[in-house]
Amino acid sequence: MNKQHKTIPKFADEAQERAFWEANDSTDYLDWSKANKVTLPNLKPTTKTISLRLPQHLLDSIKAAANSRDVPYQSLIKIWLQEKVHVH
Numbered sequence: 001m002n003k004q005h006k007t008i009p010k011f012a013d014e015a016q017e018r019a020f021w022e023a024n025d026s027t028d029y030l031d032w033s034k035a036n037k038v039t040l041p042n043l044k045p046t047t048k049t050i051s052l053r054l055p056q057h058l059l060d061s062i063k064a065a066a067n068s069r070d071v072p073y074q075s076l077i078k079i080w081l082q083e084k085v086h087v088h
Helices: 014-023 056-069 073-087
Strands: none
């Protein structure tokens, strides 16, 4: 069963294209079963700054652990949090 797809119109600008896709179903214009998977290796996830209050002795211990691993302590905290989240 081959579905005949509509032709995608030409757009004057990005705003016009955005409005078009908000109002139309892309499956009327594209055969997504033939789409190729794309990997974008240089994209970095969006980060959010937070404030975290820790007892001084705990922060000192984290900094010492990070120093022994030769990584910044904030990176080590992120690694530990990520490992803990993936356990569950």
